[in-house]
Amino acid sequence: MEIHAGTAARKSPEERVALVGTPNVGKSVIFGLLTGTYATVSNYPGTTVEVTRGNAVVHGRRLECIDTPGINSIVPMSEDEQVTRNILLAERPLTVLQVADSKNLARALLITLQMAELELPVILDLNMVDEARDRGIRLDTRALGRALGVEVVRTVAPERKGLAELRRALAGGAAAVPSAAVRYPKIIEDYAGRIAALLPPAAGPGRALALMVLSRDETLGPRLRCALEPAAIETVERLRGECERAFARPVGPAIHEARLRRAHELADAVTTRIAASPYPIMRILGTACTHPLWGAFALAAVLLGLYAFVGVLGAGVLVDLFEDGLFNGYVNPFLTSAVQLLVPTQFLRDMLVGPYGVITMALTYAFAIILPITATFFLAFGVLEDTGYLPRLAVMVDRIFQLMGLSGKAVLPMVLGLGCGTMAVLTTRVLETRRDRLIATFLLALAVPCAAQLGVIMGMLGGLSLTAFAIWFGCLGAVLLTAGRLAALVVPGESAGFILEIPPFRLPSARNVLLKTGHRVVWYLREAVPLFIYGTLALFLLDKARLLDTLQAAMAPIIMDFLDLPREATTAFLIGFLRRDYGAAGLHALRDQGMLDPVQTLVSLLTMTLFVPCLAHFLMMIKERGFKAAAFMFLIITVVAITAGGALNWALRALAIPLG
Amino acid sequence: MQDFAHKILHDGPGAQSLFEDETLETVWDFVELGHTPTVADVVARLGDEARVRAVSLAGFITIAGDRISLTPAGKQRARDVVRRHRLAERLFADVLDIKDYEADACHFEHVISPAVEEGICTLLGHPPLCPHGKPIPKGACCKLYTRKLEPLVHSLTDAEIGALLKVTFITSPGLQRLAGLGLVPGATLRLQQKLPAFVINIGETTVAIDRAVASGIFVRHV
Numbered sequence: 001m002e003i004h005a006g007t008a009a010r011k012s013p014e015e016r017v018a019l020v021g022t023p024n025v026g027k028s029v030i031f032g033l034l035t036g037t038y039a040t041v042s043n044y045p046g047t048t049v050e051v052t053r054g055n056a057v058v059h060g061r062r063l064e065c066i067d068t069p070g071i072n073s074i075v076p077m078s079e080d081e082q083v084t085r086n087i088l089l090a091e092r093p094l095t096v097l098q099v100a101d102s103k104n105l106a107r108a109l110l111i112t113l114q115m116a117e118l119e120l121p122v123i124l125d126l127n128m129v130d131e132a133r134d135r136g137i138r139l140d141t142r143a144l145g146r147a148l149g150v151e152v153v154r155t156v157a158p159e160r161k162g163l164a165e166l167r168r169a170l171a172g173g174a175a176a177v178p179s180a181a182v183r184y185p186k187i188i189e190d191y192a193g194r195i196a197a198l199l200p201p202a203a204g205p206g207r208a209l210a211l212m213v214l215s216r217d218e219t220l221g222p223r224l225r226c227a228l229e230p231a232a233i234e235t236v237e238r239l240r241g242e243c244e245r246a247f248a249r250p251v252g253p254a255i256h257e258a259r260l261r262r263a264h265e266l267a268d269a270v271t272t273r274i275a276a277s278p279y280p281i282m283r284i285l286g287t288a289c290t291h292p293l294w295g296a297f298a299l300a301a302v303l304l305g306l307y308a309f310v311g312v313l314g315a316g317v318l319v320d321l322f323e324d325g326l327f328n329g330y331v332n333p334f335l336t337s338a339v340q341l342l343v344p345t346q347f348l349r350d351m352l353v354g355p356y357g358v359i360t361m362a363l364t365y366a367f368a369i370i371l372p373i374t375a376t377f378f379l380a381f382g383v384l385e386d387t388g389y390l391p392r393l394a395v396m397v398d399r400i401f402q403l404m405g406l407s408g409k410a411v412l413p414m415v416l417g418l419g420c421g422t423m424a425v426l427t428t429r430v431l432e433t434r435r436d437r438l439i440a441t442f443l444l445a446l447a448v449p450c451a452a453q454l455g456v457i458m459g460m461l462g463g464l465s466l467t468a469f470a471i472w473f474g475c476l477g478a479v480l481l482t483a484g485r486l487a488a489l490v491v492p493g494e495s496a497g498f499i500l501e502i503p504p505f506r507l508p509s510a511r512n513v514l515l516k517t518g519h520r521v522v523w524y525l526r527e528a529v530p531l532f533i534y535g536t537l538a539l540f541l542l543d544k545a546r547l548l549d550t551l552q553a554a555m556a557p558i559i560m561d562f563l564d565l566p567r568e569a570t571t572a573f574l575i576g577f578l579r580r581d582y583g584a585a586g587l588h589a590l591r592d593q594g595m596l597d598p599v600q601t602l603v604s605l606l607t608m609t610l611f612v613p614c615l616a617h618f619l620m621m622i623k624e625r626g627f628k629a630a631a632f633m634f635l636i637i638t639v640v641a642i643t644a645g646g647a648l649n650w651a652l653r654a655l656a657i658p659l660g
Numbered sequence: 661m662q663d664f665a666h667k668i669l670h671d672g673p674g675a676q677s678l679f680e681d682e683t684l685e686t687v688w689d690f691v692e693l694g695h696t697p698t699v700a701d702v703v704a705r706l707g708d709e710a711r712v713r714a715v716s717l718a719g720f721i722t723i724a725g726d727r728i729s730l731t732p733a734g735k736q737r738a739r740d741v742v743r744r745h746r747l748a749e750r751l752f753a754d755v756l757d758i759k760d761y762e763a764d765a766c767h768f769e770h771v772i773s774p775a776v777e778e779g780i781c782t783l784l785g786h787p788p789l790c791p792h793g794k795p796i797p798k799g800a801c802c803k804l805y806t807r808k809l810e811p812l813v814h815s816l817t818d819a820e821i822g823a824l825l826k827v828t829f830i831t832s833p834g835l836q837r838l839a840g841l842g843l844v845p846g847a848t849l850r851l852q853q854k855l856p857a858f859v860i861n862i863g864e865t866t867v868a869i870d871r872a873v874a875s876g877i878f879v880r881h882v
Contacts, residue, residue, distance in 0.1 A: 072840030103864040498870035
């Protein structure tokens with residue numbers, strides 16, 4: 001779900017290969033191994049929500065590889081599945097490298113059968129043969145290849161087993177359109193034939209399209225309107241209606257059931273099962289994580305572990321080490337004297353090392369405060385992702401999310417939002433309805449602080465007291481639940497209902513976790529550091545032009561009178577829009593300078609947490625949800641943040657709660 | 661319903677038997693509510709007074725003055741008709757999700773055999789009430805059921821944890837997404853847990869669903 005800067009140039013590939021398969025079967029791992037391009041790999045369905053492309057050279061042939069979001073069927077159920085379906089229809093000629101989960105062969109064959117209908121040449125890769133073997137499942141690869149009429153290879157992708165055979169199959173052009181076909185009930189076959197006859201060859205494989213029409217695939221609409229005259233569309237719809245009346249029971253499910261039955265026939269014919277140890281340790285752990293009692297303990301342990309690793313080690317020990325030790329002790333004094341010596345004008349010197357200096361402010365914040373926190377967070381988060389804990393967390397919190405009109409599935413984007421909100425908005429694509437995506441986007445922008453910001457906040461609250469932390473957390477939770485509850489009532493439409501596949505619990509591979517963390521940190525710095533620098537430059541110029549004072553004076557009624565904060569806090573909120581973590585770091589600096597008392601610290605932190613998302617996040621909201629929705633959310637969030645901050649300030653002062 | 665009742669009561673072979681059914685059913689309705697119906701009450705619903713009086717000649721009802729009561733044989737037959745009618749209502753309303761099921765239920769009560777009646781009752785888990793809240797007279801299968809406590813088909817929400825179950829039908833809104841995960845009628849699943857959300861295993865696939873989705877998945881023991 002990372003946003004990749006464009007991958008390798010698209011120079012006339014000799015062949016285009018799409019990696020296709022059910023969710024969470026290892027497409028991205030194989031993509032990474034073939035192309036050397038990193039695509040995020042995690043142990044939960046829906047990690048890949050957009051397409052990544054990269055070039056692979058196998059035995060001298062250059063292939064353009066496309067990593068696609070996982071699908072359960074070519075009739076798409078969510079936005080990410082639609083992306084894949086569109087590639088399969090539009091990007092031709094195309095070879096499909098189907099990646100299958102060996103322990104779930106029937107579900108994979110369901111897709112292979114649909115590739116046959118789409119008339120796409122396929123190479124079938126049975127991945128995770130190790131996991132299948134551990135569960136006592138043996139597959140006869142050769143018999144499967146004969147039954148399907150395609151080349152079948154076996155791999156264990158993370159261990160690079162079978163990769164050579166896979167490359168050989170790709171290089172040899174071994175792909176073939178599967179010969180296995182599904183026989184549908186006669187009425188359906190008849191009408192599929194009649195509809196297919198109406199479709200121009202240019203529209204794509206007729207039988208497959210006709211079956212999609214009969215399955216009532218609404219997402220096909222624009223495509224048909226492009227390819228057909230309005231009169232022909234009417235005929236197609238009339239035929240579909242006739243078929244539904246003639247068949248007298250829902251046609252879509254009947255089509256699916258016919259496919260599934262055939263897939264099971266094919267799978268059963270090549271599968272042998274032998275007894276496997278019924279209680280392997282990972283399965284017990286995985287089951288415990290969703291258990292009503294043990295699951296709660298596991299959740300508490302995970303939260304405590306996260307706090308210890310990110311809050312104490314990252315935001316505490318490492319930040320102290322970097323900020324006070326390295327930067328303020330060595331780097332900044334050294335660079336300051338170097339600048340004083342080498343740079344001729346006072347203006348430029350101030351720009352680099354003044355109070356709003358690029359080095360003393362932007363780079364110090366970025367590398368001394370934010371980097372240790374994000375790095376530890378991404379590391380811990382990567383471990384959680386790769387074990388498969390996150391979907392289990394979704395099971396634990398489903399009921400709470402139902403209160404907010406969402407299902408537990410929305411926990412995935414929300415938890416990712418703790419890493420980076422911008423990424424998380426993109427991940428809302430895994431949610432099935434527009435309503436769910438809207439509410440999740442709104443709540444992400446309002447009440448989910450990103451890791452960097454969270455780290456700074458924890459560091460500052462840790463300096464106060466547990467009460468302060470509890471108040472901050474309680475307020476945030478209350479705002480999240482209230483806003484979610486209200487949004488659920490206001491936003492029209494229905495929730496999709498909670499249906500989420502739970503992947504096996506696995507021991508994470510150190511290699512993937514480190515690789516992923518490295519990529520995320522680099523990505524993060526690339527995103528953050530330039531904005532830190534621009535923000536600092538803007539502040540510097542505002543300060544020099546004496547506009548900062550004017551701005552602070554203009555904001556005084558809100559910042560000083562309503563929120564009771566020092567005027568300098570205005571600066572933190574301003575840069576907070578560029579990056580929220582930068583804003584939080586600004587508050588951190590104010591507190592270090594003794595300009596915030598405990599109440600002010602708490603009020604400013606709550607307001608900052610709820611405050612409008614940073615620029616990149618906001619742009620992503622516009623891209624995914626449209627300008628109108630994004631702007632509306634922006635407005636609501638600003639009002640809620642300031643109101644909540646003001647209310648907290650008033651309450652804290654009225655009740656005079658000791659904060660430490 | 662009026663048209664249909666009129667048609668079957670006055671035309672075709674077996675019309676007399678159907679009219680007896682309707683008469684007994686009407687009398688049952690009154691008795692159930694604690695009333696003793698008059699001939700006029702029944703005629704108001706079914707029309708033909710001469711035919712109503714003919715039912716008494718067949719030995720199912722007695723008419724004293726103008727008050728009607730059921731004979732033991734009539735009571736037994738009325739009970740069976742009412743039971744079939746209300747079971748049919750439940751079947752059409754709950755399983756087939758048909759809104760205007762009344763006319764069909766009226767039709768059904770006359771034609772199904774005891775074996776079909778028992779099958780439906782078992783399929784529905786021996787329901788105690790019809791969709792209107794009136795009691796469904798118990799059959800032989802229901803008495804057996806109170807001993808075995810084992811309805812054949814029930815919602816996943818009523819299943820036991822750890823049970824191996826076969827899906828009979830699905831009425832959940834997420835039907836298609838469930839199908840994509842291999843959860844279709846005929847599939848075998850194991851219920852892993854019910855709280856905080858339902859978790860089920862289908863082969864090597866594990867799926868979490870909420871209570872609303874689970875309540876629309878109907879299963880039977882394997």
